[in-house]
Amino acid sequence: MEEVLRIEDLHKSFADLAVLKGIDLAVNRGETIVILGASGSGKSTLLRCVNFMEIPSSGRIVMNGRAVGRAVDGKQTYSEKELTRLRARVGMVFQHFNLFPHMTARENVMEGPRTVLKLDPAECARRADTYLDKVGLAWKADAHPSELSGGQQQRIAIARALAMEPEVMLFDEATSALDPELVGEVLGTMKELADEGMTMLIVTHELGFAYTVADRVLFLSEGRILEQGTPAEVLTYPTQEGTKNFLRGHGSFRLPEPQLD
């Protein structure tokens, strides 16, 4: 198995608040990893360190076998240029979509290839068509975000990230801001990506989704990985008290599964 991403002894503090306290994780190509944990356990911070929306306090991120940054006196230092290049290779999907409201759906999807990758117009157009089609919204290409439902907006946001043809996709509670009836279509899109072999790190509270789609489930607690394994291992036969408590508090685990197709 080919390793795409490795997180080594990652620490992150905000002022004197230690949020991540030593995360080690190796992610294989095509793997879908779901990250669970209570509010404030550091899930978002972990994702945001992977694409350097936050700069790790210590530790290393290794992409395709190469560490990001340079070690100076035993500490990683980063150049802004290297970080923007890295971010272009990692897709991120936000809870609140964050589509660009002054652009149409199509322009949103084309923006990365155009401004960041500086691809020629024909290739930008090809990618826009490909990825709008992939999320099933080619027919909404000329709509502005304000004319789309939340679910559609999130699928456009996924297409926008995919158009960069990233190595890894990060999803931070991509369905938490959606009305319940719109959650299914976004989870469906995410499942398709997983099935096609996209490497994904997903923070979600949809345990049904975690159970059926994840290759591996991590349970994060107070900035550490408390427990990890297959969905069955973590969700059905948890060994740690913290995981058990979390699952007990999660009645939604027993709700019917969303329609994924």
Added chain:
Amino acid sequence: MEHVWDFSALLNNKQLLLIGLRNTLILAAVCLGLGLFFGMLVGAARYSKKPLLYWPSTVFVEVFRNTPVLVQIMWFFFAFPIISPFDIDAFSAATLGLTLNTTAFSSEIYRAGIRSIERGQWEAGKALGMSYGEQLRRVILPQAVQRMLPAFMNRAVELLKMTSLASVIAYPELMYQAKIISTIEFNPIEMYTSVALMFFAIVFPLALLVQRFELKHKAR
């Protein structure tokens, strides 16, 4: 006292008035252009975390926002030449005063406009791999400028009216020309009435435009 309105002297001095009108428009346009440009830079400096950019720009803005433009113009015309090696003509002094004033106010408009864009927009651009400049240019400014437009047009309205202050240092804009004509022709009533009407004719449509814009913006 009965006043007999007589606008004939106006027509005799049409040429002088037109020169005044032209100079008013030139002064306003130059100061608006320069003020909006420098305002962007000063606004960006006030957005900066670097103290060397933040503090001077902040002091600049506060000084020029909190002193009368008339004082600024007089200062540049009468005081500045004494402490500096340059001579300064009326146009330059007026331009300096009005430009710096417009810079100070418009920098605040830029700042507030950029502030008004949610953090998620910056983040989305950043996550795509955009540099800071690309985030600003492609994502933030296109949205912010739309919100700033009414405020900028208000600035233009204010600026047009403020140009009349340049008459105190003998810059031959509309107001100064009117003063000259009225002392020659002894017709201050007709003269200043006409000047008021001319300003109104220029400024009012602009003000209406601003109002329409603001209404449209609220409706969205």
